[in-house]
C-alpha cells in the first residue's frame with residue numbers, strides 16, 4: 001500500500017456524539033476510523049463493543065478499523081465481522097501460539113475482510129514472521145495498549161523496518177500509540193503506511209489541520 005492511511009482513534013472522541021465525530025473526521029479527510037475494543041482482561045480497561053461497531057456501520061462509510069485488545073479473540077471474530085468491521089486486528093499475545101494466530105487470520109479473512117496482527121511493546125517482531133505472508137496488516141504498538149494519551153515509545157518504532165524487510169510489499173504496516181505531528185514522521189520514514197492517532201487529533205479544534213500535520 002503506497003498511500004498513507006490515517007486512522008483516527010475514536011477512543012479520544014466525544015462518546016456522546018459519536019456520529020458527529022465520525023462525520024467530522026471524514027470531512028477532515030480521514031478514510032478510516034480506528035475502533036479500540038478492550039475487555040478489561042487483556043488490558044486493564046473496558047471500552048467499545050459489538051453494538052457500537054454495528055451502530056457506526058449504519059452511519060458511516062469510512063473503513064471501520066477495529067482493534068481487538070481482548071482475550072479469546074477467536075470467539076468474537078464473527079460478531080465483530082458481522083457488525084460491519086472492514087479490518088479486524090487482534091493481538092499475538094492473546095494467542096496460544098503462532099498456529100493459533102494463523103487460524104484466526106484465516107477466520108477473519110473468511111468474512112472477506114482484512115486481518116491484522118498486533119504486537120505489544122515487549123513482543124519481538126520476529127515472532128510473527130511465519131504469518132506475515134498471510135496477514136493483511138501488522139499493527140505495531142508504540143504504547144502499552146489500554147489507554148489513549150500515552151507517550152510514544154521510540155524503541156518500538158525500530159520494529160517497523162524489521163517487519164517491512166520481512167513482509168510482502170503490499171502489507172499494511174500500522175503504528176498505534178503516541179502519534180503526533182513529530183512521531184508520525186519518524187514512523188513513516190521507517191516504513192509505516194498507516195498511523196492511528198487518538199488524543200492528538202481529537203484534542204485539536206480543527207481536525208483537518210491535525211490530520212494534515214501527520215503527513
Ligand code: DX5
Pocket residue numbers: 009011012034036067143144145146147148149150176177178179196197198199200
Ligand atoms: C491504545 C489504543 C490506541 C489509542 C491511541 O491502547 O490502541 O488506539 O487510542 O491513543 P493516542 O493516539 O492518544 O496514543
Ligand code: ZN
Pocket residue numbers: 009034035036067176196
Ligand atoms: Zn488501537
